[in-house]
Amino acid sequence: MILDLERFAGRERRYWQELEGLLLRFEPGHRPLELEEWDRFQQLYSRAGWALTRVQNGASATDLERYLTQLVARAYGELYQSRERMQAKDVLRGAGRLAVLFPQVFRKHIRLFALSVAITLAGAVVAGVAVSVDPVAVNILLPAGYLQHPGKRVAQEEHHPSPLLNPRTESAFAAGLMTHNIRVTLLVLFLGVTLGFGTAAMLFMNGALLGAVVARYGLAGFGAFAASWLLPHGAFEIPAMLIGGQGGFLIAAGLLQRGRESRSQRLRALLPDLTVIIGGLACMLVWAGVIEGFYSQHHGPGLEPYQIAFGLSELAALTLYFSLAGRKGKPPAGAAIAPAAGVEARR
Amino acid sequence: MTSERRLTLTTPEGLRFDLRLAGPAQRCLALAIDLAAVGAAISLVSTGVGLIFGASFYGAALLTLLEFVLSVGYGIALEWFWRGQTLGKRVFKLRVVDARGLPLTPPQVVTRNLMRVIDALPLLYLAGGAAAVLNRHFQRLGDMLASTVVVCEAGAPAGDFAALRPEKFNSMKACTVPAYRIRQIATPAETRLLVAALLRRQEFDAPARLGLYRELRDYFEARVRFPEEITAPLSDEHYLQNLAGILLPARLA
Numbered sequence: 374m375i376l377d378l379e380r381f382a383g384r385e386r387r388y389w390q391e392l393e394g395l396l397l398r399f400e401p402g403h404r405p406l407e408l409e410e411w412d413r414f415q416q417l418y419s420r421a422g423w424a425l426t427r428v429q430n431g432a433s434a435t436d437l438e439r440y441l442t443q444l445v446a447r448a449y450g451e452l453y454q455s456r457e458r459m460q461a462k463d464v465l466r467g468a469g470r471l472a473v474l475f476p477q478v479f480r481k482h483i484r485l486f487a488l489s490v491a492i493t494l495a496g497a498v499v500a501g502v503a504v505s506v507d508p509v510a511v512n513i514l515l516p517a518g519y520l521q522h523p524g525k526r527v528a529q530e531e532h533h534p535s536p537l538l539n540p541r542t543e544s545a546f547a548a549g550l551m552t553h554n555i556r557v558t559l560l561v562l563f564l565g566v567t568l569g570f571g572t573a574a575m576l577f578m579n580g581a582l583l584g585a586v587v588a589r590y591g592l593a594g595f596g597a598f599a600a601s602w603l604l605p606h607g608a609f610e611i612p613a614m615l616i617g618g619q620g621g622f623l624i625a626a627g628l629l630q631r632g633r634e635s636r637s638q639r640l641r642a643l644l645p646d647l648t649v650i651i652g653g654l655a656c657m658l659v660w661a662g663v664i665e666g667f668y669s670q671h672h673g674p675g676l677e678p679y680q681i682a683f684g685l686s687e688l689a690a691l692t693l694y695f696s697l698a699g700r701k702g703k704p705p706a707g708a709a710i711a712p713a714a715g716v717e718a719r720r
Numbered sequence: 721m722t723s724e725r726r727l728t729l730t731t732p733e734g735l736r737f738d739l740r741l742a743g744p745a746q747r748c749l750a751l752a753i754d755l756a757a758v759g760a761a762i763s764l765v766s767t768g769v770g771l772i773f774g775a776s777f778y779g780a781a782l783l784t785l786l787e788f789v790l791s792v793g794y795g796i797a798l799e800w801f802w803r804g805q806t807l808g809k810r811v812f813k814l815r816v817v818d819a820r821g822l823p824l825t826p827p828q829v830v831t832r833n834l835m836r837v838i839d840a841l842p843l844l845y846l847a848g849g850a851a852a853v854l855n856r857h858f859q860r861l862g863d864m865l866a867s868t869v870v871v872c873e874a875g876a877p878a879g880d881f882a883a884l885r886p887e888k889f890n891s892m893k894a895c896t897v898p899a900y901r902i903r904q905i906a907t908p909a910e911t912r913l914l915v916a917a918l919l920r921r922q923e924f925d926a927p928a929r930l931g932l933y934r935e936l937r938d939y940f941e942a943r944v945r946f947p948e949e950i951t952a953p954l955s956d957e958h959y960l961q962n963l964a965g966i967l968l969p970a971r972l973a
Binding site for chain 1: 729731732733735736737738739776777778780781782784785787788801802803817818819821822823825826827828830831834835837838861864865866867873903908911912915967968
């Protein structure tokens, strides 16, 4: 049917303009819609949709069609997924909510965390055995900064502490550590898009590094030194890396799982859980950076027991937090994807 | 390989419409603006921190943290508050939306922005760029994970029709049969061509404009013949303006 565009547009224009006006109210700084305005919004959306269909089928008016498409698309988006306005208090409330959601999400995908732990342990055991059997293997397994003989390093740090160890330099060091660790953990997590292989490789390498260091210092008789150095910050940093791996495998599970839902639907369902994991990891790594920058690097004859005790207390507190926090609340409904045994078995 | 692509959406009411997807080239340009904006912000902050703390370690620590927050938070904050747009996307009239045409949720904003750590690998966004070129919706890896697409919002607003029709009286419109016929047979591409030629009038020098309008008139006259006594006195440009007045709604302006 041929449409008399002039008459049609002249008649409908005021409705389109009214709809544009209401759409403007969704922009920041405008008053949100009242309930009765929502009714009107829906009516105008339907009318613009009808107009679009008429123009699509009864006229050759490219620009008008494009204009109506944009109008309808925007209205459709707001109608079917309106978002609440965020204020400063919502950010604070969100931070409080994160403290509850993080352990809930962690427990929900606990099997993927176990997979992370298993791969990291495998790396640690392989490297530990390699260093025990052939001490020269450290040249391959450890970066250049870690190759100094443990005895020399312990003597140097306990008796001649670096003059650079003071609050001013430590603050810069801590800031660098935080940002670096967050970047690396995000890499571990998002490498889940390689169907989990990238995540697994990163976890294995991280485990190998840790295993080689522990074996080297342990075999040289400086196990307590290594524990006092690694435990205070490692109590948060290593679990954070493992939870990053858990997030990576969650992504891989979303990609690999089969079912009635499309891949896109499955991934979309995972996003709330992933966001919670990322938020929680950032908090953990900020803390780990502070401890590593200001505390872990200090060594002295009497300090070791305190540092080890501190690290163990952190581990205990973290275990209690992940085991008990958020038990009373309902677990988040956002992530419909359960860690499928089939996916893990396929790996 | 990167020609115009569209995302067709069907609403629950049965409405069907297309969203024009932003191509990798447009997105690269928008990204360049965003990177420049982040660079400028970091440079500004580092000057401020330098003035307050001098070359101290505290200043270095603060700067490290602020650089990180700015580089990571820029995209997240702007895409949330500007509803899927950053500075670069605003300039090029691009917007990130959910792949179903809906506004972004906070998890989508966070995920697609943090996924840049992978998209940027091994350097210069090669992974993300390759994914976008190969993907039918021009999605980089972050978009695929977050189920988002970047759409192009550039289009003629209704007000632009005014520029096409300075003449109040359109004698050709009175010729009902050829007027309806041209509306029926003119393709969207032909209408677009006509509109573009008229809107870009000032961009052509006089000989080129006269030549182009002559060719267009011949073309459209071959498609539909209006009565000779109506069209003969009209200049080529006037003829095309009248034709545009028939093909486009007059009272939109």
